[in-house]
Amino acid sequence: MSDDLDIRGGGAVAVDTATLRVAAAGFTGLAAELDDIAGFVGSAAHRLLDASPAAFGAWLTIDAVRRRIVSATEAANETAEALRGSAAVYEIVELRAERAAAAAAGDAAALARIDAQLAVITREDPAADDRATLGVFGHWLSWPNGLALQAPGAVWWLAPGLHSLAIPLAWAVQRAIGAVGAGTVPSSARLSGAPNAVVVTPVAGHGPTAAPASLADAAARIPGGGDARIRVERYTMPDGTRQFAVYVAGTQTVAPNSTEPFDMESNIALYTGERSASYDATLAALTRAGAEPGDVVHAFGHSQGAMITAHLALEGGYDTQTLVSLGSPVEADVGEGTMSISLRHADDPVAALAAGGHAGAVGAPGSFVAERTADPVPGVHDYGLPAHGIDAYTETARLLDASTDARMGAVRELFDGLGAAESVEVTEYSAERAGILQPAPAPAPAPAPAPSPSPSPSREPLTLNPASSDGG
Template sequence: MSGELDIRGGGAVEVDTATLRDTAARFVLAADELTRICARVGSLQNMLFAQQQFAGVALSTLALLATRLTDAVVRGERIAADLEAAAAIYELVELNARLAVAFWAGDDDALALIERQRAVLIAQYPEAMERARLAEFERAVLWPGDLVRQATEAGYDLGGLFDTARGSDLLAAAVGGVAVGGTAIGFAALTGVGGWGRLRSDATLNGAAQPIRVSASQRPPLPAPSNLTGAAERIPRTGASQVRVEKYTMADGSRQFAVYVSGTRTMAVSAKEPWDSRSNVELYSGSRSASYDATESALRAAGAQPGDVVHAFGHSQGAMITSHLALESEYDTRTLVNFGSPVEADVGSSTLSVGIRHTDDPVAALAGGGFMESVGAPGSFIVEREAHPLAGTDDLGLPSHQMTSYVETATMLDASADPRVHQLGDVFEELSHAVTVEVTEFAATRADSEGATASLGDEE
């Protein structure tokens, strides 16, 4: 396993501005207290000056102490001012993001309120808006540094390999590296600035349901996963099944469901496989896919009804599916955990959102760095790391996107002392108290126009 975990509360520049201002206030109080101590030291110096023939050493010591206290006061006041300015910058980033949402929603009242809030901050900190825009630009364009570096190095290797026979491999390698790296930078700019892959809270899939056939297969009951690694390992990767649903019946008779949704099964456009490139394009462009319909069908077949609590876990294409389930389904999606997702969804405050992505995963890069502001319920977070730092031709197999790599990251996260990880653990702890657990796996295929959209058949 490689790469240190970067765990943060979400958003491009997610910072708790209230904590910044509280810390600034504490520095101000400390500076005031030091100023009062300086005054008392000055009074003591005056008293000892009259007896300087007996107190010369004490006077020298007090003079040194007074100098150090004065320096500490100046530094404390400077730190407090810098913290206040930083809080203003981060607040402007958040306000700019909210302004864009209000604009596209046509909410004139919200626009007016946000404009007034921005004006107050800019009046107090005239340089804050320029620095906020710079932070937004850097995040929008420069966030995929690991991906661009690896693309450049891989291009260098491929260029040299291609032209070795001609004896000009150095030039070819340089050209190849620049070309591939430049393409990666352009890709980053388009996705980041264009906002592709960011699903607003009102995002819905367009189009009619597609004809599919779904077969159900009962599996032996298992206890709830005890941690994120256990949940990640339950996402289907091989075999016929693409969706796994676990039904938990609690002691009070209530029900909760966990759904685990596979990533893409074939990069071709398949006549039968719903988890194909066609579904990828449809979901990313905002259209209903056969894989989405199959997942909804699987949940209904497992007994989930509107209003039931659902905990959703998805990888890659499966993460796009679970994101839309959280945004537009009739279920109470309490938890959304996505691995290597091409999108980030602005889910509501009742959904704990956990996004796990590798900075060298080109599929996760389709999310364009995600939202500038945090999304989801309090305690939501994102996790990033560079999964495979060494670049080369092996990257053509997208090792950083494979679920095996994300399971490694989940294991690292489980070992973390970050309190937000413990909040996710509370979900598994609650499910562990179920009195019965039913496990069903579902295999879906595309059907022709005459096939049933949600035809269920049992497999033994």
């Protein structure tokens, strides 16, 4: 199992422009200080030589130090320039994405503002525009590679003669998904369709009743395998306010016409922008747990659950401050008030449905994407989707917890804050589609009526009205 994590800001060019520009300014200041020091050292060396020609050897030594300082000054200036160039490239990518959204909305004022910003950046760094184009193209070209490179090993077991076509076919299929715009959810997206009738019921809880202490701890709380589908934790904070954490399961069945909301019907609905029974069940669970519009919510979801929590952040009506997605088939362009943490596996076919995500980063500053190859050895076992399982993603979360990457600091602060809660109430909920009747068992043969000299009393037939059933 590979533990090589690629942690990036997300999108085609994964950098934090604010941090880069601050770092560039720091290197520029350092270069100025070094330049002053080099001048001082050079002047001192010349004065020493003027005072005593016999000090020529010392002058050589001092001048060598001066030349090393000059070299360090040049390196600092080059680093500052590279950092500013990277920031310019990323800002162009972001502004292009904003411009596309403004053009689609017909917002002429926004278009004029964005064009003016682009003009300033390209005037300061004329090469940045071309580098941004190359960066987006490289992202477009390379994101399907992880799954495509493993395709021959999986296909070999089914069709040995066709394995040579596996790489281009897998790459092309993934690119086709991206070409139609599937997998990326814009900030303005809203699920269509009427709410679904669902019933959520508290069930016996499992796992810890304290706040999670780490990302892996949170991932391990996502329900699956039992009756629970949604877990809600309600925190009472020291200042009397309340916050909630919601953990949402992935797909539970592929069987059609079942009462299970977390099925393929909900998968397809969510991926195509339709409201699903599983989404409505999650809203119902939060309501039953006491969450009200505007309350702070931290959302954790796996697979279908990650699609649900993405739309919860976009349109659920809560202050969703954290969105942790594990193996999500989509990436939502959540706003700057939501820290977005996306865990993906390069060899996960379900995560590949996100088509590489947005070209620019999404979420609050400090949001990131963490990706690795979870099951690097291809084979027939890949048909069981081992790279998509919650256990594989929990392991990725453990690797992140152990990482020294600076972006994990905000994640640790989140869990430290939740750990300070004065009380934690935990409820897990099962979910069921309402109004769907299971087929009734075939009736047993009626016994022959006993002979009677008088006629039997008349009985009205019993009629079940499916519209009146609550499905519970």
